[in-house]
Every structure is written in C-alpha cells, then in structure tokens.
Amino acid sequence: MNLNLDFAxxxxxxxxxxxxxxxxxxxxxxxxxxxxxxxxxxxxxRRSSHPIVARICGIYVEVIRNTPLLVQIFxxxxxxxxxxxxxxxxxxxxxxxxINVGAYTTExxxxxxxxxxxGQIEAAEGLALSRAQIYWYVVMWPAIEKVYPSLTxxxxxxxxxxxxxxxxxxxxxxxxxxxxxxxxxxxxxxYILVAIVYIILSxxxxxxxxxxGLVIFPRxxxxxxxx
Amino acid sequence: xxxxxxxxxxxxxxxxxNVHKSFGALKVLNxxxxxxxxxEVLVLIGRSGSGKSTALRCIDRFExxxxxxxVVCGHRVSDPKLNLRALRQDVGIVFQSYNLFPHLTIEExxxxxxxxxxxxxxxQAKEQARRVLAQVGLxxxxxxxxxxLSGGQQQRAAIARSLAxxxxxxxxxxxxxxxxxxxxxxxxxxxxxxxxxxxxxxxxTHEMGFARGIANRVVFMHHGKVHxxxxxxxxxxxxxxxxxQFVGTGL
Ligand SMILES: Nc1ncnc2c1ncn2[C@@H]1O[C@H](COP(=O)(O)OP(=O)(O)OP(=O)(O)O)[C@@H](O)[C@H]1O
Ligand SMILES: [Mg+2]
Numbered sequence: 001m002n003l004n005l006d007f008a009x010x011x012x013x014x015x016x017x018x019x020x021x022x023x024x025x026x027x028x029x030x031x032x033x034x035x036x037x038x039x040x041x042x043x044x045x046r047r048s049s050h051p052i053v054a055r056i057c058g059i060y061v062e063v064i065r066n067t068p069l070l071v072q073i074f075x076x077x078x079x080x081x082x083x084x085x086x087x088x089x090x091x092x093x094x095x096x097x098x099i100n101v102g103a104y105t106t107e108x109x110x111x112x113x114x115x116x117x118x119g120q121i122e123a124a125e126g127l128a129l130s131r132a133q134i135y136w137y138v139v140m141w142p143a144i145e146k147v148y149p150s151l152t153x154x155x156x157x158x159x160x161x162x163x164x165x166x167x168x169x170x171x172x173x174x175x176x177x178x179x180x181x182x183x184x185x186x187x188x189x190x191y192i193l194v195a196i197v198y199i200i201l202s203x204x205x206x207x208x209x210x211x212x213g214l215v216i217f218p219r220x221x222x223x224x225x226x227x
Numbered sequence: 228x229x230x231x232x233x234x235x236x237x238x239x240x241x242x243x244x245n246v247h248k249s250f251g252a253l254k255v256l257n258x259x260x261x262x263x264x265x266x267e268v269l270v271l272i273g274r275s276g277s278g279k280s281t282a283l284r285c286i287d288r289f290e291x292x293x294x295x296x297x298v299v300c301g302h303r304v305s306d307p308k309l310n311l312r313a314l315r316q317d318v319g320i321v322f323q324s325y326n327l328f329p330h331l332t333i334e335e336x337x338x339x340x341x342x343x344x345x346x347x348x349x350x351q352a353k354e355q356a357r358r359v360l361a362q363v364g365l366x367x368x369x370x371x372x373x374x375x376l377s378g379g380q381q382q383r384a385a386i387a388r389s390l391a392x393x394x395x396x397x398x399x400x401x402x403x404x405x406x407x408x409x410x411x412x413x414x415x416x417x418x419x420x421x422x423x424x425x426x427x428x429x430x431x432t433h434e435m436g437f438a439r440g441i442a443n444r445v446v447f448m449h450h451g452k453v454h455x456x457x458x459x460x461x462x463x464x465x466x467x468x469x470x471x472q473f474v475g476t477g478l
Contacts, residue, residue: 125315127392
C-alpha cells in the first residue's frame with residue numbers, strides 16, 4: 001500500500017475554495033435569518049387558536065421533516081422551472097434551505113414558547129399588554145433564550161447540509177470540490193481539505209452565535225445562569 | 228346574606244351580583260354577590276376549593292362567568308363587548324407565584340407595561356419605577372434580575388410592578404402562601420401600607436391575624452356561596468357554625 005498524497009495542486013486552487021466557502025456561508029446566513037423569521041411565525045401559527053392556521057403550519061412542518069432535503073431542493077428547482085420562472089441556482093438553493101430549516105426552527109421555537117409558564121402570560125395580561133406585546137416581550141425572548149443551543153445547532157447542521165445544493169450546481173463549497181477533484185484527479189486530497197474547511201465554517205458559525213447570544217441575552221451575559 | 232341593590236354607585240369600585248360559574252359539571256360559584264367601595268379592603272376567606280381564586284379571577288376577567296353581573300370601575304366585566312385592556316389598566320392583580328419576567332431586570336419588569344401600554348416615556352417610567360420600588364422597600368434592586376431576589380423581595384417587586392400601572396383596585400391571591408413565615412411579614416407590611424394609603428383591595432388570604440387587622444369587610448365563601456359576610460369582627464365572633472369551624476382551624 002502506498003499512500004501518495006499531493007496537496008500542492010489542491011492548494012493552488014485556494015481562491016476557488018474560498019469562493020465556495022463564502023457562498024456556503026452566505027447560504028447559511030440567508031437560511032438562518034429567514035428561517036428564524038419563519039420559525040417564529042410558524043410557532044405562533046402552530047399555537048394559534050385558529051384551527052386552519054394551526055393545521056397548515058403543522059402540515060408544513062410534517063412534510064418537511066419527512067422528506068429528504070435533496071428532494072425538497074429538486075421540488076423547488078423543478079417547480080419554479082415548470083412555472084416558467086427562471087432563478088439562479090443560488091437563489092433556488094437559498095429558498096429550499098430556508099423552507100427546510102424554517103420547519104425545524106418552527107418546532108424548536110414552538111417548544112420554547114410552550115415552556116413559558118402560563119403564569120408569566122397571565123401576569124402580562126393582567127398588566128394590560130396586548131397579545132402582540134406579550135408574544136414579543138414576555139414569550140419570544142425568553143423562549144428563544146431557552147432553545148438557543150438547539151436552534152444554533154440546527155443552523156450549523158443546515159450549513160453542513162447545504163452541500164447537497166451542489167446537485168443543482170449552486171457554486172458552494174462542495175460543488176467547487178467536485179469540480180476541482182475531477183479537474184485534478186486528486187479526489188481524496190480535495191475532500192480532506194473540504195472537510196477541514198467545513199469544520200472551520202462550523203467553528204466560525206458557533207463563535208458567531210456565541211457572540212450574538214451575549215448581545216441579545218443581557219441577563220445571560222451578566223449572570224451566566226440558564227433561564 | 229349580603230344583598231347588592233346598586234352596583235353603580237359612585238363609590239363602588241367592584242360589584243358582583245349573583246355570579247354563577249361552573250367548570251364543566253363542577254359548580255364553583257353559585258350566586259356570589261359582594262361589593263367593594265373606594266378605599267375599602269375586602270378579604271375573601273374559605274376552605275380550599277371554595278371558589279375564592281375563581282371569584283377573584285372573574286373580577287379581572289381571567290375567567291368568564293355563566294350568569295350574573297360584575298362591574299369593576301365602571302366596566303361591565305360580564306359584557307362580551309368589554310374593553311379588556313381598559314379594564315386591566317384599572318385593575319392590578321398579584322398572584323401567589325410572583326410571575327416576574329425572569330429575563331428582565333426589576334426596572335424593566337416595572338417599566339414594560341407603563342411604556343408599552345400607556346405609552347409614557349422611558350425616562351418617566353424609570354422615575355416611576357424608582358418611586359414604586361421605594362414604596363415596597365426595594366429601591367436598591369432596580370438593576371437586579373428576579374432570580375437574584377428572595378421570594379419576599381420578588382413578591383414585593385411584583386406588587387410594585389402592578390402599582391406602576393396606577394390601578395384603581397388591587398387584587399391579591401394568597402400572595403404570601405409561597406413564602407417562608409419570616410418573609411411573609413415584609414410582604415404583608417407593604418400591603419398594610421397600601422391599605423393605609425387608601426388603595427381599594429380585594430384579597431384572598433389564609434393569614435387570619437392579618438385579615439383581622441386589615442379587612443373592612445370579610446367574605447367567607449363556602450360551597451361557592453357567600454356563606455357569611457361582615458366586618459373583621461366576624462372572624463372573632465362568627466355567626467355561622469361553618470365560619471366558626473373555619474376560623475377555629477384556620478388560626
Ligand atoms: N380552570 C379550571 N378548570 C377546572 N376546574 C377548576 C379550574 N380552576 C379551578 N377549578 C376548580 O374549581 C374549584 C374552586 O377553585 P378555586 O381555585 O377558586 O378555589 P380556592 O378557594 O381558591 O382554593 P385554594 O384555597 O386551594 O386556592 C376547585 O375545585 C378547583 O379544582
Ligand atoms: Mg386559590
């Protein structure tokens with residue numbers, strides 16, 4: 001057995017890797033931001049006293065959680081195409097990832113909402129706050145603080161899963177790697193390097209979420225105790 | 228038994244007349260009537276399950292009633308078209324489990340409603356937070372979080388939070404029941420000071436000594452009815468055997 005690794009030819013392509021990594025981060029950022037919005041709205045919808053709204057949100061979550069991401073991506077990709085709409089592969093990938101992670105965040109945030117004691121909400125009602133104000137000030141912030149670790153793990157998972165969008169030729173990190181390895185015939189080296197870049201991206205994201213947590217949860221920052 | 232003839236007199240702050248309320252098959256309030264005038268302290272007592280909390284919660288429309296009438300500060304609480312948030316601006320309620328918002332400082336807990344409901348400025352609200360906290364003896368806790376306070380301090384902060392909305396009547400539901408005896412006193416002192424200031428109050432309590440001292444009127448609930456009512460003196464010389472037995476065991 002003779003393992004002959006040649007990283008030099010791979011390292012030469014670093015600008016392409018960097019491009020791919022940045023695109024992966026962009027996808028992750030867009031899907032995290034929009035997915036959070038969808039998650040909050042979806043969680044409110046699932047808890048709605050309006051049965052149709054609650055039902056629609058429930059179906060959305062179940063459909064997404066019970067189908068493969070790749071199939072969801074193809075559905076968005078070919079669905080838009082069959083409607084005669086032309087979007088870039090990046091836009092389609094961002095949309096599909098957002099729809100996907102939105103369902104998972106809906107469930108996570110809903111669990112957070114459900115963990116807010118009834119008494120907190122009654123106290124807020126007793127102070128004459130409106131429903132929207134109660135959701136915003138009394139339910140959402142502590143709920144998100146409670147589920148923040150699950151939420152951020154989900155977003156890191158999503159970043160890793162975004163490699164699947166290489167299938168519709170979004171030019172993210174894995175697609176770049178696929179191209180480089182077929183060009184250089186150095187497949188093993190390429191994917192070792194790609195794995196390392198993904199690890200770095202994960203660490204970057206975790207550090208980012210940690211910093212964000214310090215900013216948006218002042219109580220946590222000051223006391224360090226879980227809510 | 229106490230009979231309400233008018234619930235809309237100028238000095239009547241809370242009036243219940245012939246209120247009925249069931250949870251499913253369980254009849255909890257079975258024709259309850261009482262009235263609280265401005266500046267009065269009404270104490271609700273009775274065995275566990277007699278409907279005290281339910282009666283109190285109906286006043287602030289945390290429960291809807293099946294029949295009868297409730298008028299609070301001119302709001303017809305039993306009216307389906309009630310302006311709920313207007314009612315709740317006039318009524319302050321404090322629960323047994325303080326229910327401070329854990330992610331907000333004491334100051335933020337207190338300023339939240341005045342700022343977002345009444346729309347007063349941040350600066351004004353902070354000024355007021357300082358004032359109500361001084362009233363309950365916690366001016367040094369402004370920037371602490373609820374978990375940094377003892378139970379008694381949290382309950383006093385919860386009272387301050389209600390006071391910041393400048394309610395016309397305060398409702399207290401067993402606000403000292405979750406507290407150790409030595410912490411109970413500090414909360415009761417705050418309530419006594421409020422009463423002395425002329426705040427109209429309806430409170431549920433098991434502290435009979437306290438009730439005797441503070442009540443203008445006592446309502447003894449039994450099987451969903453006002454079984455006996457009168458001045459604080461009825462606690463020492465009850466007219467009905469049920470109240471006699473209750474204060475006998477309750478003391
Ligand atoms: N939301 C509810 N659903 C069903 N039953 C309820 C509800 N709230 C109260 N009850 C029942 O109504 C009865 C009266 O309850 P309530 O809380 O008013 O009693 P209480 O006099 O305050 O008792 P305690 O001294 O134990 O607090 C009890 O039997 C209780 O189990
Ligand atoms: Mg009770």
